Amino acid sequence: MKSLPIYNHEYQKQIENFRNYLKALGLNEGSQNMLPSCVREFLNQIEKQGTQQIQNIRQSQIQSHYEYLQHRPNQRRIGNLSNSMLNHHMYAIRKFFNYLEQTNTITINPTSNIEFKRLKSKQREVLTTKEIKELYEAAATLRGKAILGIFYGCGLRRTEGEKLNMNDVNLKTKLLYVREGKGKRRRVIPINKQVNEDFKNYLYCERGEYITIKSPKDAFILNKKGNRMSGSSYNDTLKEIIQRTGDKELQAKEISLHNLRHSIATHLLENGLPVEYVRDFLGHQYLEATQIYTRVNFNKL
Incomplete structure (x- = not known):
């Protein structure tokens, strides 16, 4: 468009x-x-x-x-x-x-008397832990595993992943900093041991292969041309990983970066983490947003 x-x-x-x-x-x-x-x-x-x-x-x-x-x-x-x-x-x-x-550009608003019925959106797919494991196993590059770590392991939004810089990822303290999330809110996300290892492998063993003279020095993830990875490129990489799994059922699902974020939220709640913790992890302002966001039965909370 x-x-x-x-x-x-x-x-x-x-x-x-x-x-x-x-x-x-x-x-x-x-x-x-x-x-x-x-x-x-x-x-x-x-x-x-x-x-x-x-x-x-x-x-x-x-x-x-x-x-x-x-x-x-x-x-x-x-x-x-x-x-x-x-x-x-x-x-x-x-x-x-x-x-x-x-702004007084028009005097009559043609949408003022139109009522468009808000269509019910299809419920977002939540990947199983088995399917997440398949994705990690199918990732052919260290960058691919790092990308899964950003959007599943750390639950970042697409725009947050696009903005992620080198100084936002502290491998020593195992902390990831979102400097400007939705609503300009900041948050700090703990990086688990495996994701931290995947970040380290990408950073020290593969990122250098993508660097060119014009590469931004601060971007954490670089694309094949050495530029900052865009949201569409992240999604394309995810789709490539999905295809490599060979899992027909997984391939038939409509999976995007946000499904990874949705999945980690659901898995954290299913494993007994307090909903308040998951709210902070996701960067939600209100608790209700976290409860609606997930598909967990509240009897499990």
């Missing part, structure tokens, strides 16, 4: 202004990128229909776009967009027009 062309200068300007607005609100980098991307796809369709001014966009065009999205193929996997992604698209469009109304 980021590569979809927008030729209308007003549309280009408003997409960039919207991005800056989201940044000013303090939204995380993922939202700062994803929401404008959803708006870009919408305006790309509007531009094709011949509408060249934002104030001329009609409610019916938004409803038609919603219907289009329900049948649009998913660009990353077989099938259509998930309910969760459909919700994101419509949330982005509504927030965009609310922003335009607040």
Whole structure:
């Protein structure tokens, strides 16, 4: 969606202004990128229909776009967009027009009288400890094991993994520092013995192979070109590891980095760790978020 062309200068300007607005609100980098991307796809369709001014966009065009999205193929996997992604698209469009109304760019908000039923998202997959073990065994590189350690062993969010720097990982004290998590909250995560060993092996035995003249000195994980590893590259690496397991059932599941975070939270709770500890481990502000996040029966807590 980021590569979809927008030729209308007003549309280009408003997409960039919207991005800056989201940044000013303090939204995380993922939202700062994803929401404008959803708006870009919408305006790309509007531009094709011949509408060249934002104030001329009609409610019916938004409803038609919603219907289009329900049948649009998913660009990353077989099938259509998930309910969760459909919700994101419509949330982005509504927030965009609310922003335009607040800045007096438009006088009539075409989303004001539209009610989009929030679609129920598919319950996120939790990997079993056996499947996690399969992933570790299938990781062909030391970097692959380090990546599993970041998102499963330490339960980091995608954006937190992207920002991870060398000085955030203290192998001596076995502590990982999240300097700016969701809501700009900081936290310190204990690194278990095996994950610490995997980090050490990657850092001292393999990371040097990826370094180039242009490589950032502070990035903990580097990609094949020597650049800081992006969220999409992390996901691609995870998918490669999943394919190498040879486990057809595991391969059939929709697994992303967040599934690893979801899985470690569930496993910690199932093993009897207090929910308050898991809340701090995940970086949740409220206890309720941790309880909803996991799929553990509360009788086990």
